[in-house]
Amino acid sequence: MPVLWIILIVIAIGAVGYVATRARAMASAGNDARHLHSLPSYYGYMAFLFAAAPAFLLLIVWLIAAPLVIEKRVAATLPADVVEQAASQNLLMAEVRRVAVGLDNAVAAGVMDEDLASNARADFTDMTARLKEAGQVITQNVTTPVLRAAQMMREANASSRLWMTIAVIAVAIAGAALAMMRAQRDYRARNVVERGVRWMLVGAASIAILTTVGIVLSLLFNTIEFFRIYPASEFFGSLTWSPSFGGGSELGIWPLLWGTLYISVIALAVAVPIGLFAAIYLSEYASNRVRSVAKPLLEILAGIPTIVYGLFALLTVGPLLLAAFGDGGLGWMQSGTAVMTAGLVMGIMLIPFVSSLSDDIINAVPQAMRDGSYGLGATQSETIRQVVLPAALPGIVGAVLLAASRAIGETMIVVLGAGAAARLSLNPFEAMTTVTAKIVSQLTGDADFASPEALVAFALGMTLFVITLGLNVFALYIVRKYREQYD
Amino acid sequence: MNDMRPLERIVDTDNIKISAKGCQVYYGDTHAIKDVDVQIEDKTVTAFIGPSGCGKSTFLRCLNRMNDTIDICRIEGEILLDGENIYDKKVDPVQLRAKVGMVFQKPNPFPKSIYDNVAYGPRIHGLAKNKADLDVIVEKSLRRGAIWDEVKDRLDAPGTGLSGGQQQRLCIARAVATEPEVLLMDEPCSALDPIATGQVEELIDELRSQYSVVIVTHSMQQAARVSQKTAFFHLGNLVEFGETGQIFTKPEDPRTESYISGKIG
Ligand SMILES: Nc1ncnc2c1ncn2[C@@H]1O[C@H](COP(=O)(O)OP(=O)(O)OP(=O)(O)O)[C@@H](O)[C@H]1O
Ligand SMILES: [Mg+2]
Numbered sequence: 001m002p003v004l005w006i007i008l009i010v011i012a013i014g015a016v017g018y019v020a021t022r023a024r025a026m027a028s029a030g031n032d033a034r035h036l037h038s039l040p041s042y043y044g045y046m047a048f049l050f051a052a053a054p055a056f057l058l059l060i061v062w063l064i065a066a067p068l069v070i071e072k073r074v075a076a077t078l079p080a081d082v083v084e085q086a087a088s089q090n091l092l093m094a095e096v097r098r099v100a101v102g103l104d105n106a107v108a109a110g111v112m113d114e115d116l117a118s119n120a121r122a123d124f125t126d127m128t129a130r131l132k133e134a135g136q137v138i139t140q141n142v143t144t145p146v147l148r149a150a151q152m153m154r155e156a157n158a159s160s161r162l163w164m165t166i167a168v169i170a171v172a173i174a175g176a177a178l179a180m181m182r183a184q185r186d187y188r189a190r191n192v193v194e195r196g197v198r199w200m201l202v203g204a205a206s207i208a209i210l211t212t213v214g215i216v217l218s219l220l221f222n223t224i225e226f227f228r229i230y231p232a233s234e235f236f237g238s239l240t241w242s243p244s245f246g247g248g249s250e251l252g253i254w255p256l257l258w259g260t261l262y263i264s265v266i267a268l269a270v271a272v273p274i275g276l277f278a279a280i281y282l283s284e285y286a287s288n289r290v291r292s293v294a295k296p297l298l299e300i301l302a303g304i305p306t307i308v309y310g311l312f313a314l315l316t317v318g319p320l321l322l323a324a325f326g327d328g329g330l331g332w333m334q335s336g337t338a339v340m341t342a343g344l345v346m347g348i349m350l351i352p353f354v355s356s357l358s359d360d361i362i363n364a365v366p367q368a369m370r371d372g373s374y375g376l377g378a379t380q381s382e383t384i385r386q387v388v389l390p391a392a393l394p395g396i397v398g399a400v401l402l403a404a405s406r407a408i409g410e411t412m413i414v415v416l417g418a419g420a421a422a423r424l425s426l427n428p429f430e431a432m433t434t435v436t437a438k439i440v441s442q443l444t445g446d447a448d449f450a451s452p453e454a455l456v457a458f459a460l461g462m463t464l465f466v467i468t469l470g471l472n473v474f475a476l477y478i479v480r481k482y483r484e485q486y487d
Numbered sequence: 488m489n490d491m492r493p494l495e496r497i498v499d500t501d502n503i504k505i506s507a508k509g510c511q512v513y514y515g516d517t518h519a520i521k522d523v524d525v526q527i528e529d530k531t532v533t534a535f536i537g538p539s540g541c542g543k544s545t546f547l548r549c550l551n552r553m554n555d556t557i558d559i560c561r562i563e564g565e566i567l568l569d570g571e572n573i574y575d576k577k578v579d580p581v582q583l584r585a586k587v588g589m590v591f592q593k594p595n596p597f598p599k600s601i602y603d604n605v606a607y608g609p610r611i612h613g614l615a616k617n618k619a620d621l622d623v624i625v626e627k628s629l630r631r632g633a634i635w636d637e638v639k640d641r642l643d644a645p646g647t648g649l650s651g652g653q654q655q656r657l658c659i660a661r662a663v664a665t666e667p668e669v670l671l672m673d674e675p676c677s678a679l680d681p682i683a684t685g686q687v688e689e690l691i692d693e694l695r696s697q698y699s700v701v702i703v704t705h706s707m708q709q710a711a712r713v714s715q716k717t718a719f720f721h722l723g724n725l726v727e728f729g730e731t732g733q734i735f736t737k738p739e740d741p742r743t744e745s746y747i748s749g750k751i752g
Contacts, residue, residue, distance in 0.1 A: 288558070367556070368595035372658070375553060376608040376665055377585025386607070391598045 001165045003063070010055045010172045017047035017176030025183040038190035046189045047179035049196045055172035062164045070156045071097075074149050082145045092146070099150035100157070102131045118151055219465065222458035230452040235459060241422035243442065243453045251456045253463060255422040259432035260464075263343045263418060264407035266428065270347025271407075272400055275354025282355070283362040284384055295359065302352035306412040313345035313417030325429050333429035335419070340428045342417035346410055350403040357402065361395030362388060394479040401475045405468050411436040435460050504529040504669060504699040505550060509564035512545055512554070519545045521723040522564075527669075527716075532691055532700045534710035534731065537720035538746065543703045544592055546720070547671050550701065551587035552580040568669075585612055588667030590675050592703075594654035596646035596661075601638050604646040604657055605629060608665030624664055631693070632660030633686030651678045659687065663694070670694060672702045676709065688713050707747060711735050719743045 022044035029035035036043075075093055083089050106112040112130055127147055183189070227235070230251060238252025278298065282291055318336025321344075325333040333340075365388050373383040389396070411434075419431025422438065442457040449455075505527040512520035520542045527533050527550075535543045545554070552573060554560040565572045573583055585608075596604050605625045608614070615621035625642075629635040634656040638649070646657050655678050662670060672691075676684040691713050694700050704710050710717055710731065717734040719727045719742075727734060727743045738744045 366595070368591065368593060369597060371553060371556060371591060372595040372597060372661075373607070374556060374581075375551065375584055375589040375591065376611070376661065377581055377583075377588075378607075378611050379581050382611055386611075387597050 001161070003059070006059065006165055006168055007056075009169055010052055010059075013055075013169070013172040013176055014048040014051040017051045017179055018044035021047035021176070021180045021183045024180055025185065025187075025189070028183065029185040036185050037188050038193075042189040042193050043179075043183045043187075045193045046196075047176050047183070049193065050175035050179040051172045052175075053196065053200075054175055055168050058171050059164070059168050062160075062167070066157075066160045066164070070153060070160060073156065074153045077152060078149055079145055082143070096146055096149045096153060099131070099146060100153040103150060103154055106131055118154065216465070219458055219462050222455060223462040226452060226455035226459045230456065235456070239424055241438070243456070245445075245451070245453050249453055251452065253435075253460065255424045256433065256435045256438050256460065257463070258424050259339070259414075259418065259422070260408055260434040260436070262339050262428065262432065263346060263414065263434060264404060266340065266343025267346035267350055267407045267410075268400070268404060270344060271350035271354050271403055274347075275351045275399075275403075276358055276396065278351070278355040279358035279362060280384060280389075283359050284380065284388070295356070298352050298355055300352075301349070302356065304349075306349065306410060307416075309345050309349050310412040310416030313341050313413055317341050317345050318417065321429070332427065335431065337417060337419035337431045338429045339418055339432050342414050343428070345417055346407055346413050349410075349413065350406060353403045353406060354399050357399035358392070358396050361392045361399065364395070365391045397475055397479050401471060404471060408464065408468060408471075409436060410434075411440060415440070435464050502528050502530075504569065506567045507546075507549075507564065508567070510546070510549060510566060511563040512542070512549060513561045513563075514545075514557070515559045519723055520549070523725040525718055525725055525728055527699060527701060529699045530695055530697070531716055532695050532702060532714040533716040533718065534714035535701065535703045535718050535720060536705070536707065536710050536746070537726075539705075541720040542723045543720050544673050547589075547673055547701060547703055550669070550671055551584045551589055553584070553589060555580055585665060586667055587669040587671060588662040588665055590655075590659050590662050590670070590672040592673040592677070594651060594658050594678065596649070596654050596657050598645065598647055600643045601629075601646045601649070601657060602642040605661050605664050608661065612665060614664075614666070628660040628664035629657075631663050631690050632656045633683055633690060634660060652680060652683055655679060656683060656687065659690070663690075667698065669699045669701070672700065674703050674705065677705065684709070707735070719746065721746070 022040050025036060025043035026033065026040050033040050071093060074096065075089060078089075078092065078096075083092060103112070103117045107114055107117050116130075235251055235253055238250050239254050240250045240252050241255045243249040243251060282295055282298075286294065314336070318338070318341045321338065321341055322333055322336045323329060325331075325340075326335075327333075369387055369391060370383055373387045378386070414434045414437045418433060418437075420433050420437065420441070421431045423430060423432050425432065439457045439460050442454055442460075503526050505525075507523055507525045510520055510523045510525075511518070523546060535547065537543055548554045549562055549566060550573075554562060562574065565574060567573070568583070568587070571578065573580075597607065599607070602625055605628050606615075606621055609621060609624050615624055626635065626639075629638060634653060637653060638644075638657075646654065649657060655675060659672070659675060676687055679687065688709065691700050691702065702710075702713065714731045717729065717731040718725055719734065719738075719740075721742050727738060727740045729739075734743060735747060738747060
């Protein structure tokens, strides 16, 4: 039975449980809801919870665990010499999976009947021909052991499905029945539902945290793999970045890191003052009419996709800068793609982040604080500088950091605006590139995934991650230290 | 005998610090203060009493133009400080507020250290020549605010970390640090214990030798103890204004009498 059907059946059982349990609870209180411990619907929710939660949990665990178990068992049946012939067990098992799926599809398409597909004495040459005929992707001729293993896998899959369906539905029914049995007037259904809600929330939070941990771990393992084939001292010590997929490449991180930091610093130098001043104007000086028009307009900037900013950098800002600083002007700039181009455009992109967040934060400073300052004879700008901004500082630092991590992680504007040359230079009118842009270029293309040239992407990603983490920790420390609480 | 009266009048007008004439205040469509005339004398304590929501705070905030910060608030009539209309175009509200200080109904210390809270006004107005001078001002103000002994060992601690009553006294110290000519106090003692209340009342009495003080209070006893003049507000009207003793013993208006004896409120 398809999983969707199982889910629908469980929900139906839950719904029936809801109605039945609610009715039973009402009956136990003589049909007067006031005599029940909890509102009648809580008994219903409880039944739904009892039916659905364990059933779905079982379903998920089964769906994850069953393939692993089956594959292990099937792999154990493959003769050792066959495994040796194939390059690795993984490749062989992939072939087995493909054949099993191919058989399934062939049966579904009507090219083969179920008997033939599961016939243990079936001839493998014939089988290969038939599978190819059915349009299934088979890389080589199917050998007898592989065919037998595939058939065994199909069988195991089918029985696992059947047992899963039975088990899940049984659990759902048992849960609903248990809830129904408990539906007495003094039973504290409300508290049970409360606990259920709490565990649901805990579950959601754990999934979020576990995903993060998973991402970090996968980064970490690949990074370790990279350092096994490429010396860390080179990666962190070399000042050259020149990957060559033929081997003998130099993969020093410094030119990339320098490009990232240089562009980010220019971007923040543009975005922070403009964004902050715009926020102060909007929240402290602007009339309501101006505010209601200007704020959404600023926020539109935040909705523009970065690729559009990239085009803006490439087609407008680059040529403009070139006209001023290129050979026709001051002669500092060779081409339109440069650190300055990308930095300026990225700064424009970040303005709404800084201004919108700072505006909200400044507005959250209580009016009483401003009144206190005005009442002592302070002017508006004195009040803003000495009372409002210090009170809003932690939030503003947060906004700036958010902008900083966006800047460090930005890729599109860099690719189009800053060029692709990894270079260590102080001249902001030269082309450079960043960590993120190089991660993309190392992973696109058909390099061997196990080569240092591809794996370096993970080491770069990890470095970026550590830097952003460090930035956040540092910001947290600053905020804690200088926090001026106003409530 | 007859010529005594004009003479008295002249002395009176000389002594007037603030005088409101036909003052009307609107919050949008709400008419919060209705045609109030009042004369606040120099070197006296004037108490505003009246039931909650009658417009005491609103009128008090008119006296140093704090209502300017409320968009929907509109004021008509004139309020003269030393004979000059404070709502005149050429008057700078910032300078006015330095002269007419205010303690708010809810304590609102800045999120700064206790020292910086008190030093805020003297710093922006350049009242201290150097750090030592500023230290003296801060200590003197905190003593006048009756809070010095409690905070003298932690002047660097944040002002917001104090208790509600301590915060209110800090705000009083902050207001007197700028040496205003008039001090407006909106229920300064509502969060204070009897001891601190007594100290603040002592401060008010002391301030009277140099300044004019206006205090809003819900405590009849307090009004009777500290003030020389009392104004009774009711539903935005100034019902009665006169010598404190007379208001509390022989009120002319029946509304005043019933409020004082606890029948409206
Ligand atoms: N910011 C405001 N916006 C609109 N209406 C206001 C505002 N402030 C006060 N009011 C209205 O003005 C009237 C007078 O308020 P005010 O704060 O002056 O009363 P109060 O006498 O100080 O009362 P309390 O003793 O409770 O402090 C009230 O009806 C109130 O609803
Ligand atoms: Mg009030």
